[in-house]
Amino acid sequence: MWSMYNISILSRIVVDESGFVRRTIRYEQERGWREFTTSPEEPCDRYGHCGAFGLCDPNNTTEFECSCLPGFEPKSRSEWNFRDGTHGCVRKPGSLICSKGEGFVKLENVKVPDTSKVVVINGLSLEACEKDCLRSCNCTAYAIANISEGGSGCIAWHGDLVDTRIYTAGGQDFYLRVDERELGTNNTSIHSRTRPDLPFFDLTTLITATYNFSTRNMLGQGGFGSVYRGQLVNGQEIAVKRLSKHSGQGMHEFMNEVTVIAKLQHRNLVRLLGYCIYEEEKMLIYEYLPNKSLDHFIFDITKRAHLDWSRRFEIVNGIARGILYLHQDSRLKIIHRDLKASNVLLDASMNPKISDFGMAKMFGEDEIQANTRRVVGTYGYMAPEYAMQGLYSTKSDVFSFGVLVLEIISSRKNTECINGSQFPNLIGHVWELWNDGRVLDIVDPALCQPFSTDEVSRCIHIGLLCVQEAATQRPTMSDVIFMLANETPLPPPNTPAITFHYADSSKSSGATSWNRVSITALEAR
Known part of the structure; x- marks a missing residue:
């Protein structure tokens, strides 16, 4: 709508045969009409100029102003080559929506698509808007409404996205639904599920820092991939965890680790410095810890001699x-x-720092226990209720901690068979010695005297309390801290979870790993 301040001036608006809107003003001196403004002024002002799922960028002066939204490609490549985007774009072959690991790519400074058929929900936050969109397989994108007042409410698009364009300044953030593969290739955008407050490292920086991921810079290798030592141009040392394409850790686990650890700050948790996503490459950048991981010491016949009891107790x-x-x-x-x-990584002073949060789960304040059909973890450390039923809680971590305590004292792996023992693992052997009154026999022979036998016995006792078969009988971690710091009497431990019976891998419907490194699914007989 428009009006003239000076009503004596005559003006008119005309829509011509090409669809241009021309505004003209009457000049009596010239006895004619003079054009005042014309719209559209540029191709991107024309409605649907780049078709469905197209994106118009008027600043692209060297190439075609039309491109496809992430996850899409031109419907007609020949028409696109002739700078005709009328028929728009379609999803790339193999692109799946409503699939595992999908999420949203954030586009900034955008004029959002045609809103004539959107769904508007008042009162929703940005996070709630995302969750609501993910629940519907037909939801293709979302944005926050009412941006002029700080942002409130939710706009959700279902179906084709038409008339989207980029502004140099202005516009708003727009969240487009894409599959896991597209999240990995779109390294300039941030996965809106997490929006981690972490620096993004480009691949070139990491290639330079690690000497192109040289084998001489490799710190370790496992089922997840490899870890490399690196040095940034400012001299800061870093550790780069480069996930293997065949590790089974997808974008969901990767972004889960970024989300979780980015929000945590504690001296006994490893510090995440940033992340990198480039095509199929997924990397996490950590602080560099010179003494690698705990297993390099306690399971090494030479290095474990450097860990006296006071150091092990501090760990x-x-x-x-x-x-x-x-x-x-x-x-x-x-x-x-x-x-x-x-x-568990060790810094220069041998202080322990917990790492690898790819499998971590966040609980609500009132949430006590959860269930999963996808059991993940490592053979020998998993609590029985989690391994057999998929039930996990804080008591699942307590069980793993109990295993760690016994391993640190004995320098033996829980999965290791011990000569002369009737039990197949460390927990069973310790329980056998406990009942025979010979529990100190489990202590690592490399642990030189003098050390407090009472303190060592107390730690073994606490370890057995943590690995009890019933989760309800295990202490909480606050109880464990109290028991470690005080000499109060401890309750007698009940029978621990000594062994489990797993289904034969040839008969299991799940994918089971038997490399004694990790196990991704298992079933009871």
């Missing part, structure tokens, strides 16, 4: 404090689900 206490922070003291209640010796 036990540090791990316990880190877990307590996850369960109780952080802003989020977090279940790690994969606590093990290789996921």
Whole structure:
């Protein structure tokens, strides 16, 4: 709508045969009409200029102003080559929506698509808007409404997206639904599910820092991929965890780790410095810890001699404090689900730092236990109720901690068969010695005297309390901290979860790993 301040001036608007809107003013001196403004002024002002799922950028002066939204490609490549985007774009072959690991790519400074058929829900936050869109397989995008007042309410698009364009300045954020593959290739955008407050590292920086991921810079290798030592141009040392394409850890687990650890700050948790996504490459950048992981010491016949009892006791206490922070003291209640010796890193002073949060789960304040059909973790550290039924809680981590305590004292792996024992693992052997009154026989022979036998016996006792078969009988981590710091009497342990019976891998419907490194699914007989 428009009007003239000076009503004596005559003006008119005309829509011509090409669809242009021309505004003209009458000049009596010239006895004619003079054009004042014309719209559209540029191709992107024309409605649907780039078709469905197209994106118009008027600043692209060297190439065609039309491109396709992430996850889409031109419907007619020949027409596109002739700079005709009328028929728009279609999803790339193999692109799946309503699939595992999907999420949203954020586009900034956007004029949102045609809103004539959108769904508007008042009162929803940005996070709630995202969850609402994910629940519907037909929802293709969302944005926040009422941006002029700070943003409130939700706009959701279902079906084709028409008339989307980029502004140099202005516009708003727009969240487009894409599959897991597209999230990996769109390294300039942030996955709106997480919006991590972490620096994004470009691939070139990491290639330079690690000497092109040289084998001489490799710190370790496992089922997840490899870890490399690197040095940034400012001299800061970093550790780059480069996930293997065949590790089974997809975009969901990757972004889960970024989301969880970015919000945590504790001296006994490893510090995440940033992340990198480029095509199929997914990398996490951590602080560099020179002493690698705990398993490099306690399971090495030479290095374990460097760990006297006071150092081992401090490591036990540090791990316990880190877990307590996850369960109780952080802003989020977090279940790690994969606590093990290789996921405890050691800094230059041998202080322990818990790492690898790819399998972690966040709980609500009132949430006590959850269930999953996808059991993930490491053989020998998983609590029985989690391994057999998929039930996990803070007591699942308590069980893993108990295994760690016994491994640190004995320098033996829980999965290791011990000569002369009737039990197939470390827990069973310790229980056997406990009942025979010879529990100190489990102590690592490399642990030189003098050390407090009472303190060692107490730690073994606490370890057995943590690995009891019934989750309700295990202590909480706050109880564990108290028991480690005080000499109060401890309750007698009940029979621990000594062994489990797993289905034969050839008969199991799930994918089961038997490499004694990790197990992704298992079933009871």
